[in-house]
Amino acid sequence: MTKQKAVVLDVVRSAKCHYTAEEVYELAKLILPGISRATVYNNLHALEREEMIRRIRGEDSSDRYDSSFLPHGHLYCTECHSIKDFNPRTFPDELIQLTGGTFDSYELRVRYVCPDCRGGGNEAISDPV
Amino acid sequence: MTKQKAVVLDVVRSAKCHYTAEEVYELAKLILPGISRATVYNNLHALEREEMIRRIRGEDSSDRYDSSFLPHGHLYCTECHSIKDFNPRTFPDELIQLTGGTFDSYELRVRYVCPDCRGGGNEAISDPV
DNA sequence: AATAGATTTAGAATCATTCTAAATTTACGG
DNA sequence: CCGTAAATTTAGAATGATTCTAAATCTATT
Numbered sequence: 001m002t003k004q005k006a007v008v009l010d011v012v013r014s015a016k017c018h019y020t021a022e023e024v025y026e027l028a029k030l031i032l033p034g035i036s037r038a039t040v041y042n043n044l045h046a047l048e049r050e051e052m053i054r055r056i057r058g059e060d061s062s063d064r065y066d067s068s069f070l071p072h073g074h075l076y077c078t079e080c081h082s083i084k085d086f087n088p089r090t091f092p093d094e095l096i097q098l099t100g101g102t103f104d105s106y107e108l109r110v111r112y113v114c115p116d117c118r119g120g121g122n123e124a125i126s127d128p129v
Numbered sequence: 130m131t132k133q134k135a136v137v138l139d140v141v142r143s144a145k146c147h148y149t150a151e152e153v154y155e156l157a158k159l160i161l162p163g164i165s166r167a168t169v170y171n172n173l174h175a176l177e178r179e180e181m182i183r184r185i186r187g188e189d190s191s192d193r194y195d196s197s198f199l200p201h202g203h204l205y206c207t208e209c210h211s212i213k214d215f216n217p218r219t220f221p222d223e224l225i226q227l228t229g230g231t232f233d234s235y236e237l238r239v240r241y242v243c244p245d246c247r248g249g250g251n252e253a254i255s256d257p258v
Numbered sequence: 259a260a261t262a263g264a265t266t267t268a269g270a271a272t273c274a275t276t277c278t279a280a281a282t283t284t285a286c287g288g
Numbered sequence: 289c290c291g292t293a294a295a296t297t298t299a300g301a302a303t304g305a306t307t308c309t310a311a312a313t314c315t316a317t318t
Binding site: 002004005034035036037038039042043 | 268
């Protein structure tokens with residue numbers, strides 16, 4: 001665990017949202033001004049392999065990183081492009097049946113219009129993971 | 130509906146698996162040798178906007194296209210990299226609750242080891258969509 | 259302090275995708 | 289039919305994200 005890798009991990013872990021590699025790079029530079037983009041990519045990949053962080057595919061363009069390992073999905077608002085975490089309850093049980101017993105991980109992206117954009121209140125969205 | 134667009138749609142529709150844009154381009158060229166990559170991309174986007182086909186994000190690298198509109202997920206085998214469709218049952222109901230009533234579409238990618246690679250039989254995988 | 263191995267760096271290279279501008283096709287009104 | 293406008297196609301350049309490369313630096317062990 002070099003200092004660069006620690007900073008990359010820390011940036012992803014302390015994020016309140018899901019950063020792209022470029023965003024991680026910008027934030028890491030505030031702490032280690034000399035850090036290079038390649039190092040950020042290397043360490044994001046290494047941390048993903050070591051299961052310290054998880055990569056999620058962006059709706060368009062670049063991938064994003066998530067430090068939560070609780071299985072959960074992402075709600076993408078088609079209007080404001082916000083991304084919220086959510087936590088399906090019945091679903092993982094069904095996945096266990098469907099896959100015949102085991103699965104490594106899943107990535108779930110749901111496109112919807114979020115309560116704010118719909119103008120309603122905070123409906124049944126579960127707590128962030 | 131130009132002949133190029135019809136060919137692109139046909140390639141995606143007749144696919145038994147999920148092709149990348151490049152693969153669609155290669156196959157379209159067999160029918161219309163002069164077709165250009167830009168036309169393939171244009172038409173894939175147009176068809177997606179018109180809800181004739183759906184884009185799914187590749188596990189790595191390029192996006193892939195799917196002509197099924199029944200909501201379903203994709204099972205990615207981490208060993209042989211096969212992609213199978215599957216059809217969750219309880220899950221869409223839960224999504225309706227979680228999103229507060231409506232969602233446009235979802236994309237679900239599950240990483241697992243497929244029955245063939247596990248050496249077992251054809252366990253509980255549901256029929257392709 | 260010497261060595262080997264891993265990591266970092268800067269920048270070049272690659273790959274998928276988008277953009278651009280010119281050429282072609284299509285649809286419609288005269 | 290014929291002309292015109294709008295849409296589509298084309299080839300290739302441009303872009304953006306990511307990966308690669310090779311040299312420099314760091315780390316750990318002696």
